[in-house]
Amino acid sequence: MGKKLNLLMFSGEYDKAMAGLILANAARDIDVEVTMFFAFWGLFLIRDPETMTLEDKTIYEKIMDVVTPKGPEHLPLSRMNFSGLGRMMLEEMIEDQGAPKLIHFLKGARKKNIKFYACKLSVEIMGFKPEELLPEVEIIEASAYLKDALESDMQLFI
Amino acid sequence: MGKKLNLLMFSGEYDKAMAGLILANAARDIDVEVTMFFAFWGLFLIRDPETMTLEDKTIYEKIMDVVTPKGPEHLPLSRMNFSGLGRMMLEEMIEDQGAPKLIHFLKGARKKNIKFYACKLSVEIMGFKPEELLPEVEIIEASAYLKDALESDMQLFI
Amino acid sequence: MGKKLNLLMFSGEYDKAMAGLILANAARDIDVEVTMFFAFWGLFLIRDPETMTLEDKTIYEKIMDVVTPKGPEHLPLSRMNFSGLGRMMLEEMIEDQGAPKLIHFLKGARKKNIKFYACKLSVEIMGFKPEELLPEVEIIEASAYLKDALESDMQLFI
Numbered sequence: 001m002g003k004k005l006n007l008l009m010f011s012g013e014y015d016k017a018m019a020g021l022i023l024a025n026a027a028r029d030i031d032v033e034v035t036m037f038f039a040f041w042g043l044f045l046i047r048d049p050e051t052m053t054l055e056d057k058t059i060y061e062k063i064m065d066v067v068t069p070k071g072p073e074h075l076p077l078s079r080m081n082f083s084g085l086g087r088m089m090l091e092e093m094i095e096d097q098g099a100p101k102l103i104h105f106l107k108g109a110r111k112k113n114i115k116f117y118a119c120k121l122s123v124e125i126m127g128f129k130p131e132e133l134l135p136e137v138e139i140i141e142a143s144a145y146l147k148d149a150l151e152s153d154m155q156l157f158i
Numbered sequence: 159m160g161k162k163l164n165l166l167m168f169s170g171e172y173d174k175a176m177a178g179l180i181l182a183n184a185a186r187d188i189d190v191e192v193t194m195f196f197a198f199w200g201l202f203l204i205r206d207p208e209t210m211t212l213e214d215k216t217i218y219e220k221i222m223d224v225v226t227p228k229g230p231e232h233l234p235l236s237r238m239n240f241s242g243l244g245r246m247m248l249e250e251m252i253e254d255q256g257a258p259k260l261i262h263f264l265k266g267a268r269k270k271n272i273k274f275y276a277c278k279l280s281v282e283i284m285g286f287k288p289e290e291l292l293p294e295v296e297i298i299e300a301s302a303y304l305k306d307a308l309e310s311d312m313q314l315f316i
Numbered sequence: 317m318g319k320k321l322n323l324l325m326f327s328g329e330y331d332k333a334m335a336g337l338i339l340a341n342a343a344r345d346i347d348v349e350v351t352m353f354f355a356f357w358g359l360f361l362i363r364d365p366e367t368m369t370l371e372d373k374t375i376y377e378k379i380m381d382v383v384t385p386k387g388p389e390h391l392p393l394s395r396m397n398f399s400g401l402g403r404m405m406l407e408e409m410i411e412d413q414g415a416p417k418l419i420h421f422l423k424g425a426r427k428k429n430i431k432f433y434a435c436k437l438s439v440e441i442m443g444f445k446p447e448e449l450l451p452e453v454e455i456i457e458a459s460a461y462l463k464d465a466l467e468s469d470m471q472l473f474i
Contacts, residue, residue: 026299026304096218188462
């Protein structure tokens, strides 16, 4: 149908990441073009757990690495996280339904030709090295995001 | 004016529910068509307090029922909730202004020919029975939401 | 390019305010028209720290004034705020990059011909006097926001 969906992934919480990725996957399945722009906490969703490093980082960047989630499966819930207990419970409930988990929706999105962008300013402030992100992620400025979003049929801030 | 508004109600917090319902009501008052799609925590806004049940539910689904709000008036604030004290204070401030409370905006929305949808996957994961939701709610898949949203003039993720 | 961006600033948290203001500034730099509509917690971003007052306020309105942030630089983070420690750390990381702080993005937005609106109902409920807001802020109803948003090419709820 030639439509285009643009998602700004800001929050980096398990449930909101899930919502964004479910929409992204569902959109691809009905042939809608999808762009995901990851900013601030959203970057934690596209860090590559294999290539994280503490080298060449300031003390604040190191603290940030240590206190933040080590991969998509460790993101907290936006509500009722209860130190991760809530997230574990939700994961069990998802499994009970035979529904895919966050990591599967992310894997799906990566295979479905969805464009992954990271916010340049956020990457710099967080002190992430480009090689710490998933290899297909392209780092762009806010203005490039805006141009893409303004040409889309639908934009959400998640 | 033939315009169309689509709201994805994800958060299920008192203040955000209020924001969504105020916009939905205001939109109907200027003849804008409105769709509300409730997902995840947003489902707590459209549960029917009369028909909640613990029967035929797994242990996780029962815990979910017990620890979550029992109706719109019991939703927490997204900020400064202070175990409900903040919400009660906000409700007093609303009353002081003679403004309608959340429950009135919800009642208004239900009378104003707004389409209420619930996310199928969320309903399944949360373990809600269809009869636990308000009777006018229709359960649909993410792809059906997307088609409706892509045809709208404006979409918000709340 | 004659495009128009409409941002509903609801959350009033440091990081989300930053996201909204970065987008608003970037949009102006590529000649996109920008409207920002501040509601609920978002109002804390456009209070004038010089003109705050406790006079003629109810007890709830006074409590609200006392427990809420005294200016943009005092907004909390939406995550990992740790009583303000997280926000201070983020500010240091921003400074390390030579990037502008929230207050600079707000100052930029105020100079760049961005339309600032405040939600009438929110202002009344919070008990703010019009003179407590930045002088260029215009107070409008939800329906006026909707009309503007529906005519825009892109709308976000932040």
